[in-house]
Amino acid sequence: xxxxxxxxxxxxxxxxxPDPIIEDPRDAIIRVTATAICGSDLHxxxxxxxxxxxxxxxxxxxxxxxxxxxxxxxxQIGDRVVVPFPIACGHCYFCQHAHLxxxxxxxxxxxxxxxxxxxxxxxxxxxxxxxxxxGYNGGQAEYVRVPYADxxxxxxxxxxxxxxxxFLTDIFPTGYTAIDWADLKGGETVVVFGCGPVGIMxxxxxxxxxxxxxxxxxxxxxxxxKARQTAGVEVINAKEEKVxxxxxxxxxxxxxxxxxxxxxxEADRTLLDKALATVxxxxxxxxxxxxxxxxxxxxxxxxxxxxxxxxYNQFPFGKIFDKTITLKAGQxxxxxxxxxxxxxxxxxxxxxxxxxxHRLPLQExxxxxxxxxxxxxxCVKVVLQP
Ligand SMILES: NC(=O)c1ccc[n+]([C@@H]2O[C@H](COP(=O)([O-])OP(=O)(O)OC[C@H]3O[C@@H](n4cnc5c(N)ncnc54)[C@H](O)[C@@H]3O)[C@@H](O)[C@H]2O)c1
Ligand SMILES: [Zn+2]
Ligand SMILES: [Zn+2]
Numbered sequence: 262x263x264x265x266x267x268x269x270x271x272x273x274x275x276x277x278x279p280d281p282i283i284e285d286p287r288d289a290i291i292r293v294t295a296t297a298i299c300g301s302d303l304h305x306x307x308x309x310x311x312x313x314x315x316x317x318x319x320x321x322x323x324x325x326x327x328x329x330x331x332x333x334x335x336x337q338i339g340d341r342v343v344v345p346f347p348i349a350c351g352h353c354y355f356c357q358h359a360h361l362x363x364x365x366x367x368x369x370x371x372x373x374x375x376x377x378x379x380x381x382x383x384x385x386x387x388x389x390x391x392x393x394x395x396g397y398n399g400g401q402a403e404y405v406r407v408p409y410a411d412x413x414x415x416x417x418x419x420x421x422x423x424x425x426x427x428f429l430t431d432i433f434p435t436g437y438t439a440i441d442w443a444d445l446k447g448g449e450t451v452v453v454f455g456c457g458p459v460g461i462m463x464x465x466x467x468x469x470x471x472x473x474x475x476x477x478x479x480x481x482x483x484x485x486x487k488a489r490q491t492a493g494v495e496v497i498n499a500k501e502e503k504v505x506x507x508x509x510x511x512x513x514x515x516x517x518x519x520x521x522x523x524x525x526x527e528a529d530r531t532l533l534d535k536a537l538a539t540v541x542x543x544x545x546x547x548x549x550x551x552x553x554x555x556x557x558x559x560x561x562x563x564x565x566x567x568x569x570x571x572x573y574n575q576f577p578f579g580k581i582f583d584k585t586i587t588l589k590a591g592q593x594x595x596x597x598x599x600x601x602x603x604x605x606x607x608x609x610x611x612x613x614x615x616x617x618x619h620r621l622p623l624q625e626x627x628x629x630x631x632x633x634x635x636x637x638x639x640c641v642k643v644v645l646q647p
Pocket of ligand 1: 299300301302303304431432435454455456457458459460478479480481484499523524525526527528529548549565566567568591592593641
């Protein structure tokens, strides 16, 4: 089959690779009908989350069930499914009791560890996300093996097109997680850093959860415009204005009730950040995180779904302490939210596909990576068709 394979930083290609096969009775094989490139794939592409091995990339995919293992009773050949990006067993402490499939104790046996941190032990596994995250091949491919297929995949109700539900695999649940963790009561001012796919989904989620005012922040004018159009937010260009000052001026001097970091470590970097990265002290930068702690009001909440993969110099813990900030961060527990979010899509309460800027055949995936990474051709979200 054809698949997008990672070789080394900035080097991915569409290769012929062996078709996946059932390896465990709980596996299913899916024929992929739509898949997308994620900001998280760019961390691999840009070498911030490294691997020495080649693998098929991609964790946002959906398709048709082609084959099921003997223990998969919930799916039948021909079913159309969306697949959550965390690979999780469904039975362990974290899957069952903590509602955190992202911390599954069984799906990443080689590198799982209670310590956390990229050097000492990881959480559970992700599709197409390096050896450290389980070494599973991903879904930017014609076919994909889905482990624990009796726990992850969800059948798509009739009448919904692929593009209407594809983002239930990751970015909509991820944006929703960022808002759910902030526990809105209604009427809050929510500032979302990042108007990429995840940021825009967080903005849509903020309205769904009753925010009173939603403000999107980015450094790319075309992405600010996209957020304005698709999520109906006010916008601030962080290149041109001091975000914390603008937000305070909008909130009687206090700051936002909630700040969401939907940018992560690949924000535009200072010379110091680049120097620290070169000597291996930190991956990328935490400047957006610092901006969020600055912009949030005293007693407010900062949630972080943008990815950070190391410790960070000058982390402002004094500010967090002084302002009594609540902080929550991590990968999105997609399996926990997906059924509720599927219902919202089906009821027409939210539209997800309005952020798609590019539809390309899988064969042109390399071009898709380039324009998404370089922010060329006003690229916001690339959907690939195998
Ligand atoms: N936690 C999870 O489960 C999860 C799931 C999916 C994606 N993610 C992460 O979310 C982040 C965003 O993903 P995406 O697909 O939207 O990626 P993206 O790269 O398209 O979006 C990032 C946005 O941040 C903007 N940006 C850069 N520097 C900035 C700054 N200084 N201030 C404000 N904005 C700035 C960029 O212009 C871009 O629009 C990534 O880190 C990704 O890995 C996390
Ligand atoms: Zn993703
Ligand atoms: Zn588990």
